[in-house]
Structures are given as C-alpha cells and as structure tokens.
Amino acid sequence: MRVVVALKQIPDLVEELELASGGTDVDREFLKFVLNEFDDQALEEALCLKESAGGEVTVVAFDEPDADRTLYTALAKGADRAVKLVGVGEGWLSGHRRAGLLASFLGNAAFDLVLTGVQAADDLDGQLPALLGARAGLPHVSVVVRVELDGPRAKVSQELGGGTVAEEEVQLPAVLGIQTARQAPRYVSISRYREIQQAGGIEEVEIQSSADEPDTYRLRRLFPPDTAGHAEMLTGTPAEVAERIAELIRSKGLVKS
Amino acid sequence: MSNDVLVLAEHQEGRLLETSFELLGKARELADAWGGKVVAVLLGAPDAAAELSAADSVVSCEHPSLAGYNPEAYERALVEILRERDPRLVLFSTTTAGLDLSGAVSVHLRAALVSYVVALSAEGDNALATARIYGGKLLAEVELSGPRSVGAVISGSFPAAFGRAGGTPEVARVDLGHVLGDLRITVTSVVAPEAGDVDITAAELLVSVGRGIGSKDNIELVEELADALGAPLAASRPVVDQGWLPKSRQVGKSGHTVKPKVYLMLGISGAPEHLEGMADAELVIACNTDPAAPVFDVADYGTTLDLFDIADELTRAVKA
Ligand SMILES: Cc1cc2nc3c(=O)[nH]c(=O)nc-3n(C[C@H](O)[C@H](O)[C@H](O)COP(=O)(O)OP(=O)(O)OC[C@H]3O[C@@H](n4cnc5c(N)ncnc54)[C@H](O)[C@@H]3O)c2cc1C
Ligand SMILES: Nc1ncnc2c1ncn2[C@@H]1O[C@H](COP(=O)(O)O)[C@@H](O)[C@H]1O
Numbered sequence: 054m055r056v057v058v059a060l061k062q063i064p065d066l067v068e069e070l071e072l073a074s075g076g077t078d079v080d081r082e083f084l085k086f087v088l089n090e091f092d093d094q095a096l097e098e099a100l101c102l103k104e105s106a107g108g109e110v111t112v113v114a115f116d117e118p119d120a121d122r123t124l125y126t127a128l129a130k131g132a133d134r135a136v137k138l139v140g141v142g143e144g145w146l147s148g149h150r151r152a153g154l155l156a157s158f159l160g161n162a163a164f165d166l167v168l169t170g171v172q173a174a175d176d177l178d179g180q181l182p183a184l185l186g187a188r189a190g191l192p193h194v195s196v197v198v199r200v201e202l203d204g205p206r207a208k209v210s211q212e213l214g215g216g217t218v219a220e221e222e223v224q225l226p227a228v229l230g231i232q233t234a235r236q237a238p239r240y241v242s243i244s245r246y247r248e249i250q251q252a253g254g255i256e257e258v259e260i261q262s263s264a265d266e267p268d269t270y271r272l273r274r275l276f277p278p279d280t281a282g283h284a285e286m287l288t289g290t291p292a293e294v295a296e297r298i299a300e301l302i303r304s305k306g307l308v309k310s
Numbered sequence: 311m312s313n314d315v316l317v318l319a320e321h322q323e324g325r326l327l328e329t330s331f332e333l334l335g336k337a338r339e340l341a342d343a344w345g346g347k348v349v350a351v352l353l354g355a356p357d358a359a360a361e362l363s364a365a366d367s368v369v370s371c372e373h374p375s376l377a378g379y380n381p382e383a384y385e386r387a388l389v390e391i392l393r394e395r396d397p398r399l400v401l402f403s404t405t406t407a408g409l410d411l412s413g414a415v416s417v418h419l420r421a422a423l424v425s426y427v428v429a430l431s432a433e434g435d436n437a438l439a440t441a442r443i444y445g446g447k448l449l450a451e452v453e454l455s456g457p458r459s460v461g462a463v464i465s466g467s468f469p470a471a472f473g474r475a476g477g478t479p480e481v482a483r484v485d486l487g488h489v490l491g492d493l494r495i496t497v498t499s500v501v502a503p504e505a506g507d508v509d510i511t512a513a514e515l516l517v518s519v520g521r522g523i524g525s526k527d528n529i530e531l532v533e534e535l536a537d538a539l540g541a542p543l544a545a546s547r548p549v550v551d552q553g554w555l556p557k558s559r560q561v562g563k564s565g566h567t568v569k570p571k572v573y574l575m576l577g578i579s580g581a582p583e584h585l586e587g588m589a590d591a592e593l594v595i596a597c598n599t600d601p602a603a604p605v606f607d608v609a610d611y612g613t614t615l616d617l618f619d620i621a622d623e624l625t626r627a628v629k630a
Contacts, residue, residue: 066445066579069602079444148413149423171409174444177452179423179462183413187385192494194381195409196564208498212564213322213379213406216503216557221380224494230409232564233551270422270439271453278449278604284596284612294613295623298574298595301611305571305593307515308539308628 054108054202056099057162059155059169059181060127062086062117066174076274078145086118088126091170097234098200099168100131106202108165109133113158115141115151121255129241129249138260148176152184154260159189164226166207171196171230178270182230192223195230311457313346316397318388319362320407323378324355326362329403329465334364335472336430336463337401341366343432349395353387354378356483364472365479369395372483375490381410382495387486389418399437400460404582405563412462421458426582428467437461445581446604464582465563466589506558508542516570518544518561518588522577522598522617526554531618532576535625544568546578562587576617580605 064070064084071080099110111134112127114120124135138158146154159167167189172180186193198218199210209229211219223229287294302308315337319330330350337348350365352358354376359368369391375383388411392400400415402408404426416423428449429440437454439461454461510516517536523529529543536543543559550560561568563583573591577598578584585608588594596609597620606612613620 064444066447067600070444070447072448079448149417152413152417176425177441177443177450179413179416179425180409181413183410184417187414187417192382193410193414194495196406211381211406213500214564215567216560216565217322218501218503219379219497220499220501222496222498227494233547237552270424270459271455273451273453275443275448275450277447277602278607280607282607284594284606284609286606287611287613291615291619291623292627294615295620295627298611298613298620298624299627301593301595302515302539302572302574302628305515307541307572 054102054106054166055164056102056108056110057159057164057167058092058096058099058110058112058127058132059167059185060092060096060112060114060123061089061170061173061181062114062120062123063089063174072275076276077272078275081118081144084118088123089170089173091172091231093170093238094234095168095170095231096127096130096132097236097238098231100239101235102200102202103131111136111162111164113138113155115146115154124255125246125250126241128254129246130239135255137255137257139257140259145175148179148181148184152181152188155185156188158258158260166225167191167228168200168231169228171232177272180230182228186228189228191226191228193228193230194221194223196232197229198233199235200229312396312398313341313344314349314395314397315341315346315399315401316349316351316392316395317365317401318407318411319350319352319358320403320405321352321355321358324358326358327403327405328470329405331364331470331473332465332468333401333403333463333473334362335470336468338364338472338475340399340430340432340437344398344435346398349397350479351388351391353384359479359481362479363477364475367480367482369482369484371486373487373490375493378497378500379407380493380495380497381407382493383490385411385414386489388415390486390489391484392419396458398458399454402460402462403465404462405465408462412460416460419458421460422454422456423460423462424452424454425462427461427463430461430463442582445579446607447602465586503557506556508558510542510544510559510561511566511568513542513568514571515539515541515574516544516568516572517541517574517576518546518578519549519555519576520546520578521548523549523554526552528618529554531621535621538625538628546584575605575609576621578605579603580608
C-alpha cells in the first residue's frame with residue numbers, strides 16, 4: 054500500500070496575525086508556521102495504515118516556512134520518503150494552484166491512496182481533498198474519521214454531521230480528507246528528530262506550475278472582524294473575575310446560594 | 311452565462327436542512343438583484359420539492375445511488391445539472407457535502423470558489439463575499455466577477471426565514487441514470503450516534519472545555535467546577551478526539567447542538583464548527599488567554615485570565 058500524505062504549513066494561530074502591506078496577505082516574515090493540525094491527523098492515519106497493512110508512506114510539502122521541520126518530524130515518526138516541492142515561489146498559494154501542482158506531482162508518482170487534512174485555516178478558495186480529487190480525476194471523500202484497507206478498496210467512515218457516520222467503500226486510488234485519525238498523533242523525541250535531521254533525506258522535486266488554472270476571484274482585502282459584537286471583558290484578580298462570573302450565572306437563576 | 315443562482319438543497323432522509331433555507335433566502339436576494347432565477351437542486355428526496363417554495367424552479371433527481379448521500383453520485387449529478395443550467399453562482403453550505411462538492415464543482419466548471427462565506431451581496435453585476443479565515447482571526451473580502459462562481463457558506467450566516475417565503479416553484483424531474491453508473495464509491499451503511507452518559511442538550515448550564523485544558527489529567531479540575539455548579543461538562547472536538555471526554559460531550563457541527571441559559575467556555579478558541587453547536591445559548595462567558603481569540607466576538611462576557619485560575623476560584627466562589 055503506497056500512501057502519499059500532503060502536508061501544509063500554516064501560521065500558528067496562537068500568534069498575532071499582522072497584515073503585510075497591500076493588505077491581502079498576512080505578514081509571513083515574522084510569523085511562526087506550524088503543520089496544519091488536520092494534516093497531522095492524516096499523517097497519523099497513514100502511519101497506522103502502514104503499521105496494520107504494510108506499505109510505504111510518502112509525505113509531500115511545498116517549500117513553505119518551516120516545511121523542513123515538518124518533513125523531518127514525519128520521517129522521525131515513520132514516514133518512508135519526504136518530498137519537498139520547490140520552485141513555486143513565496144507567499145500564499147491558493148487551494149486551486151496547490152491542487153494543480155500536487156496533481157502534477159502525483160502524475161509522476163506511484164500511489165494507491167492520498168491522505169490530507171479535511172481543511173486548513175487558510176483555505177480561502179476551498180479545501181484540498183476535493184480540489185485535488187477532482188483535479189486528479191480520483192474518487193474523493195472528506196471528513197473521514199477512519200480508514201481501513203480491503204484489497205483494491207478502502208473502507209472509510211465519513212462524518213455527516215451531528216455524530217452520524219456513513220460507512221463507504223472507495224475504489225483505489227483515491228483521495229481522502231482526514232478529520233481525525235484513529236488515535237492521537239504520536240510524538241517524536243528530540244533525540245530521534247536530531248538523528249533523522251542529521252541523516253538528511255528530504256528529496257527536493259522541482260514542480261512546474263501549469264498555465265491551465267481555473268478562473269479565480271479577486272481578494273480585495275483581509276481585515277480583522279469588527280469589534281462591535283465584542284464581549285464585555287471582565288478584569289481584576291482571578292478571585293474577582295470568578296465572583297463576577299458566579300454572579301452572572303446566579304442572575305440566570307442557575308446556582309443556588 | 312445566466313444570472314441564475316443555484317442552491318444545493320441538502321436533506322437528511324428527506325428532511326431539508328435548515329441551511330438549505332438559509333441559502334435559498336440569500337439566493338433570492340441575489341437573483342432578484344441580478345434579474346435571474348433561483349434554482350434549487352434536490353437529489354434523492356422528491357417529496358421535499360414543495361417545501362422549496364422560495365425557488366423559481368426545483369431540479370429534482372431520483373436514482374438508487376442518490377437515496378442517501380454518496381459523494382461521487384452527488385458530484386456527478388450536480389455537474390451534469392450545472393452544465394445544463396449554467397448558473398452565475400452556486401451556493402453550498404460548509405457541511406460535509408459542501409466540503410466534498412464545492413471544490414470539485416469549481417474544478418469541473420472552472421468556476422471561482424470562495425469558502426467559509428459569512429456575508430454575500432450583489433455589487434452591480436458582481437458578487438461580493440466576506441469569508442472567515444485563520445480560525446476567524448481575519449475576514450477576507452472577495453470579489454466574484456467571473457461568469458461562474460461557487461460559494462460555500464458557514465451555517466447560520468443568513469436568516470432561514472427568507473428562504474421559506476411562499477411560491478409555487480416549477481419542478482423539473484431529471485433522469486441522470488447515464489452519469490450514475492460505475493460509481494467508485496458505495497455507501498454500505500449510515501450509523502446514527504449512540505446515546506451517551508449525559509444529555510448535554512437538555513442542560514441549562516454547561517461548562518465547556520477546549521484544547522486549552524492541555525491534558526487529560528487537567529480535566530479533573532474542571533470536573534470539580536462542573537460538579538460545584540451542578541452542570542455537566544461539555545467539550546470542543548479536540549478534547550473528545552484526544553479521548554479526554556466521551557463523544558457524547560462534544561458541542562458543534564459534528565457533535566451536539568446545545569441551547570443552555572449559560573454556556574461557560576474554558577480554553578476554546580471559537581472555531582465556526584464549534585460555534586455552530588452553541589449559537590443559541592442565551593448567555594456566553596468565555597475564558598481564553600488570547601485576547602484576539604475569535605470566541606470573544608460571540609461571547610457576552612470574557613476574561614483573558616488563565617482558565618486554571620478561573621476554574622479554581624470559581625469552584626471556591628460557588629462552594630462558598
Ligand atoms: C468538518 C469539521 C467538523 C468539526 N466539528 C467540530 C465540532 O463539532 N466541535 C468542535 O468543537 N470543533 C469541531 N471541529 C474542529 C474545529 O475546526 C476546531 O479545530 C476546534 O473547535 C478547536 O477546538 P478548541 O477551541 O478547543 O482548540 P483551539 O482552537 O486549539 O483553542 C484552544 C484555545 O485555548 C486557549 N488557551 C490555551 N491555554 C489556555 C489557558 N491556560 N487558559 C485559557 N485559555 C487557554 C488558546 O488561546 C486557544 O484559543 C470541526 C472541524 C471540521 C473540519
Ligand atoms: N429581502 C431579503 N431577502 C433575502 N435576504 C435578505 C433580505 N433582506 C435582508 N436579507 C439578508 O438577511 C441578512 C440580515 O439582514 P438585516 O436584517 O438587514 O441585517 C443579510 O445577510 C441580508 O443580506
């Protein structure tokens with residue numbers, strides 16, 4: 054079973070997002086970038102599949118900030134190959150372009166299954182699983198919470214919302230958008246990471262941007278939500294704020310005393 | 311190109327989703343502005359057509375593979391209908407079907423796509439969309455001026471009432487059997503959620519905990535608070551995915567919808583998928599150390615103090 058996992062670096066949302074001049078992108082220079090959390094789930098599911106059914110896991114990322122760290126981490130966790138797609142240039146890459154470039158990478162790769170996160174925080178023009186599936190002409194299913202292999206098919210569990218789950222059989226090769234892996238993503242020790250990093254092993258692949266891009270939209274500006282509906286902030290010591298919260302709850306008749 | 315706006319009318323076993331009406335109302339507004347028609351597509355639930363009365367026409371298709379939601383069957387049927395109708399704008403919700411279909415349709419039709427839309431208006435001949443990105447920390451204003459566009463709308467963004475307005479749509483039944491053979495995806499079963507230990511949907515007061523809690527061991531701390539308040543503990547998805555609390559406690563798109571009188575949120579950022587499950591809470595109090603956390607845009611009261619201090623002191627305050 055040859056599984057490709059597409060990984061994306063996104064700004065760490067714990068940090069403040071500053072806008073770059075022009076106002077249509079975040080300021081990438083000072084931001085901390087991390088692996089999209091759902092891609093981490095996709096990687097975990099791929100590693101679990103390899104452990105239960107055998108095979109090879111290839112991780113692929115664009116040359117985005119801190120992509121090397123993510124790729125080495127994936128190798129340290131048990132991925133077999135790590136590929137960095139270079140030559141695309143800097144800045145935000147639209148979902149459609151990303152999907153087009155990945156589809157051309159897949160055109161030269163041997164694989165049975167592509168896993169990627171269900172969504173990412175900067176998916177302005179759509180989520181990768183469907184964009185890539187449609188681009189590559191492959192069946193695709195998103196919001197997947199479990200994958201099992203069954204010969205030429207994958208058995209997948211797709212969440213439909215409200216806790217309802219559809220069980221589906223998907224002919225391979227296919228693209229799956231992973232919401233949650235069967236277990237929490239594993240950790241790697243720093244010593245293991247260092248060992249892998251020192252060994253090198255990230256393959257760089259030059260990727261051609263196809264001119265054949267679908268129509269897109271014009272992003273006028275990014276801006277923070279207006280503060281009109283903002284919460285009234287409670288200030289003071291923890292004890293004072295807690296007392297205010299207790300009063301608020303009591304005011305709704307919900308706590309006695 | 312036409313000036314029509316087409317909406318996927320989603321249903322579960324024939325019952326139309328609320329979001330379908332939200333989209334229809336917005337479609338009506340835009341189609342009226344552009345001088346086009348509102349077209350609703352209904353796959354596999356012909357009896358629901360009459361309820362789509364805010365549409366000018368309903369395209370209804372029945373086929374064994376459309377009896378339930380099948381991503382591939384839906385995609386093929388939709389693409390076929392869209393090629394024929396060629397609407398100016400296609401609207402989905404960011405449901406599971408929306409996540410599967412909006413991107414695929416935009417690729418097949420070479421249409422622009424904007425996802426996580428929270429506002430949409432006509433601006434002359436164009437559409438202007440506002441979308442939520444970066445977990446709600448930023449909004450993006452996007453102009454859709456091409457001949458074909460697709461929008462995927464976060465549920466709850468538009469009032470459903472406009473989508474229930476009366477009228478008698480013309481219903482076109484189409485046979486798409488020719489594109490629905492040899493599917494590579496088959497749905498083998500649909501499993502409803504199991505009942506949990508507690509019913510968080512019935513609670514008047516909920517203490518809801520998010521990833522900010524940090525570890526399973528820390529759950530005890532908020533459990534103590536919940537006990538002191540006599541409230542069940544609810545959670546965001548990551549807490550459930552990590553196995554720190556059972557699935558029955560999850561609030562949000564893929565969990566429960568709750569309507570408590572007070573919803574106390576500890577260490578939850580306020581992602582749209584979470585907010586969808588608690589939008590109707592009466593009083594929302596949020597504790598989050600990040601002053602820019604989007605949760606403060608929906609909460610009535612907020613504090614940026616540490617949730618551990620707040621849980622501690624609040625337990626003390628209510629026990630006193
Ligand atoms: C199809 C789909 C369905 C989904 N369904 C759901 C769903 O049903 N329910 C759901 O909740 N999510 C759902 N999600 C996930 C959702 O997108 C978010 O990832 C999730 O809601 C984030 O949970 P969180 O706020 O607990 O975590 P985070 O976003 O990581 O936020 C944690 C917050 O805790 C704060 N914090 C950290 N430490 C402290 C401290 N000591 N004191 C106070 N604050 C602290 C941080 O500032 C941060 O804002 C779904 C996603 C998808 C794609
Ligand atoms: N007549 C209408 N038909 C459909 N949608 C409407 C109509 N009037 C307002 N809306 C939408 O309803 C939402 C709330 O509108 P308002 O109550 O005017 O703030 C906005 O997204 C409006 O675009």
